[in-house]
Amino acid sequence: WCPIAEPTAIEDGLTSSTEFAKNKDLLKQQVERLSAAVNVPSVSYDDNYEVDKDPRWHAFVTLHETLKSHFPRVHEKMELEKVHSYGLLHTMPGSSQDLKPLVIMAHLDVVPVPDPTRWKHPPFEAYFDGQWLWGRGSVDCKNNLIGIYSAMERLLEQDFKSKRTIILSFGFDEETGGFRGAKYLAAHLKETYGENSMGMIIDEGGSGIRTIDGVAYALPAIAEKGFLDIVLTLNTPGGHSSAPPKNTNIGIMSRLITAVEEHPFGPHIDEHNPFWGYLKCEVENSPKASEPWLREALEKKEDFADRLIDSRGDKVRWSIQTSQSVDIVNGGIKDNQLPETTETIINYRVLPSDKIDDVLKTVADVLAPLANNYSIAVQGPGYSQIDRGFGVLNISSSNILQPSPLSPTGPDVGVWNIFAGTIRQVFENTGEKLSAKKVIPVGTISTGNTDTAHYWQLTKNIYRFSPRWEGTSEGVHTVDERIDMQAHLSGLRFYYELIRNMDSFVDN
Numbered sequence: 001w002c003p004i005a006e007p008t009a010i011e012d013g014l015t016s017s018t019e020f021a022k023n024k025d026l027l028k029q030q031v032e033r034l035s036a037a038v039n040v041p042s043v044s045y046d047d048n049y050e051v052d053k054d055p056r057w058h059a060f061v062t063l064h065e066t067l068k069s070h071f072p073r074v075h076e077k078m079e080l081e082k083v084h085s086y087g088l089l090h091t092m093p094g095s096s097q098d099l100k101p102l103v104i105m106a107h108l109d110v111v112p113v114p115d116p117t118r119w120k121h122p123p124f125e126a127y128f129d130g131q132w133l134w135g136r137g138s139v140d141c142k143n144n145l146i147g148i149y150s151a152m153e154r155l156l157e158q159d160f161k162s163k164r165t166i167i168l169s170f171g172f173d174e175e176t177g178g179f180r181g182a183k184y185l186a187a188h189l190k191e192t193y194g195e196n197s198m199g200m201i202i203d204e205g206g207s208g209i210r211t212i213d214g215v216a217y218a219l220p221a222i223a224e225k226g227f228l229d230i231v232l233t234l235n236t237p238g239g240h241s242s243a244p245p246k247n248t249n250i251g252i253m254s255r256l257i258t259a260v261e262e263h264p265f266g267p268h269i270d271e272h273n274p275f276w277g278y279l280k281c282e283v284e285n286s287p288k289a290s291e292p293w294l295r296e297a298l299e300k301k302e303d304f305a306d307r308l309i310d311s312r313g314d315k316v317r318w319s320i321q322t323s324q325s326v327d328i329v330n331g332g333i334k335d336n337q338l339p340e341t342t343e344t345i346i347n348y349r350v351l352p353s354d355k356i357d358d359v360l361k362t363v364a365d366v367l368a369p370l371a372n373n374y375s376i377a378v379q380g381p382g383y384s385q386i387d388r389g390f391g392v393l394n395i396s397s398s399n400i401l402q403p404s405p406l407s408p409t410g411p412d413v414g415v416w417n418i419f420a421g422t423i424r425q426v427f428e429n430t431g432e433k434l435s436a437k438k439v440i441p442v443g444t445i446s447t448g449n450t451d452t453a454h455y456w457q458l459t460k461n462i463y464r465f466s467p468r469w470e471g472t473s474e475g476v477h478t479v480d481e482r483i484d485m486q487a488h489l490s491g492l493r494f495y496y497e498l499i500r501n502m503d504s505f506v507d508n
Contacts, residue, residue, distance in 0.1 A: 005420035017493035035126035038135035100199030107174035151495035182451035205464025216436035220465035222443030226350035236391035267305035
């Protein structure tokens with residue numbers, strides 16, 4: 001029901017992370033490194049121009065120099081390519097061409113800070129209070145970035161020579177979709193190595209490690225939901241606002257929005273959703289925390305999504321239901337002028353069981369009868385009505401991303417055993433505060449998307465995991481972002497041991 005990979009343990013002559021983590025100077029060193037990265041405001045904006053035309057990208061030059069100064073061995077001993085100006089690709093060629101490369105990812109950019117005055121400490125002046133390091137990017141994603149660099153630096157200090165090619169791939173616009181960073185990095189790797197050429201790809205994501213009824217679960221994302229923006233554009237005749245029609249353009253659009261929100265997509269779960277596998281592990285290892293009916297429902301392979309949401313609410317909803325969110329509305333230009341055009345953008349995160357085309361057609365079918373009630377013609381999927389002079393509703397889509405392929409797990413998947421075994425090696429029985437007697441790694445589904453969306457052609461073995469315990473990070477994408485530095489040290493250890501373990505692993 002819930003196969004669990006064994007903890008990894010190798011002998012390669014290198015210092016174990018457990019040993020070097022005992023060095024009291026390590027915390028001070030990592031605070032300095034992470035602080036230096038946080039202090040660089042490497043923000044990516046939705047309205048950034050191309051890399052050669054927008055001076056706001058120049059902050060990444062400063063970050064490049066900061067990383068070079070703090071990680072000299074990585075920059076001296078690994079090949080460095082700057083892809084599309086600001087993407088960083090560090091490569092250590094392995095001695096064996098039979099071993100597919102390991103790719104470890106992070107991103108250099110952070111989200112904007114709308115109002116710095118709301119922060120307890122200035123967002124781009126890193127502050128360490130003895131436990132937490134505060135600042136924009138301290139969690140997302142410079143915590144991972146500095147952990148990866150530090151792990152590689154520590155290995156190179158010991159004159160590490162890899163059998164497997166090691167690639168560090170760092171994009172610079174993940175927060176805006178990765179279309180200037182990760183897209184080019186992935187294309188470069190595909191051109192260099194070919195399709196299905198990587199042994200494993202690790203990136204941020206997942207739900208970290210959480211404890212349920214005394215049992216710890218590591219929850220890497222082995223799949224991501226799809227992404228879709230549906231754009232509603234309503235065009236109607238104009239005129240003076242002193243002589244309005246019964247329903248203005250904006251009034252009609254408001255009713256269309258209400259109709260969308262009154263018709264959410266229903267929840268659904270089956271064996272193809274990774275969350276199913278997580279629930280099997282939960283009922284096996286934390287039965288007191290599970291619903292009395294859940295094991296039987298899993299055994300009978302029922303679709304119990306509605307019952308699960310009734311029991312657990314929004315904690316599980318978006319793992320088993322396509323979400324819709326009305327995010328942008330634009331309409332009207334003057335207070336005495338009837339609005340002629342209103343545009344609404346609705347964002348969907350799509351379950352693998354709900355096809356992108358079906359979502360678009362379902363929304364069109366909900367809106368068409370209502371629009372027709374106002375004599376509005378509908379043009380969109382399945383509709384090509386003629387404008388009779390009262391207006392047109394255009395239903396279109398943009399920013400389409402299909403749900404990701406499912407990454408393999410289980411006892412017969414060698415790279416999963418290395419990945420999951422490394423999690424257990426690092427987070428079990430360390431004697432530290434952030435430790436557990438047993439950690440159960442089990443794949444789940446991500447409700448958001450990462451830069452890995454651009455890497456699907458390189459391998460099916462993509463695991464999205466930010467190695468930290470639940471409750472050790474706060475303020476991601478909002479005010480007072482901060483990371484517990486003990487969690488950062490555990491993450492460093494994870495990357496260090498993963499590289500060692502993958503280097504000793506022979507692919508099937």
